[in-house]
């Protein structure tokens with residue numbers, strides 16, 4: 001059966017190496033528009049984003065992770081995914097779903113993307129979350145869940161096909 005969404009989700013892979021080309025403004029705006037459509041707890045839209053394209057600032061963001069941050073250097077844009085904690089119970093879920101939408105929207109435009117984790121990660125002096133909030137001037141009451149690095153693909157990865165997945169993980173009616 002025709003399944004356009006499966007075609008897209010199967011093609012998406014984590015891309016960690018970028019051409020260094022900037023991302024077209026209109027493409028970036030379309031990707032971010034998709035992020036805003038993500039479902040969220042209580043419908044209160046707690047997820048906000050900082051889109052960073054300045055290469056010096058991207059390097060500063062990279063150094064907010066004591067290891068594993070350098071892969072964002074050379075990205076055309078890094079999306080900082082923050083969630084307002086005022087109705088905090090589902091903040092991780094809210095941020096994660098919006099991030100997934102960004103990953104998929106990027107693939108739609110053949111833009112490489114990768115989730116780079118921040119929650120519970122250490123920076124040089126404080127937690128990665130605190131260092132990033134300090135760097136970007138994020139007000140109190142928000143937490144940074146993750147970054148999504150976006151950029152021209154400088155690595156090629158095979159997309160997934162149906163054979164890569166274990167259909168036995170889907171249980172019907174009973175486990």
Ligand SMILES: Cc1cc2nc3c(=O)[nH]c(=O)nc-3n(C[C@H](O)[C@H](O)[C@H](O)COP(=O)(O)O)c2cc1C
Pocket residue numbers: 012013014015016068071114115116117118
């Ligand atoms: C919650 C979460 C945290 C992740 N953290 C990182 C990370 O810090 N650095 C990284 O390079 N990839 C990270 N990833 C990407 C995964 O490593 C990647 O999605 C997984 O290996 C499957 O590969 P694929 O995305 O190509 O299908 C993360 C993904 C998720 C969902």
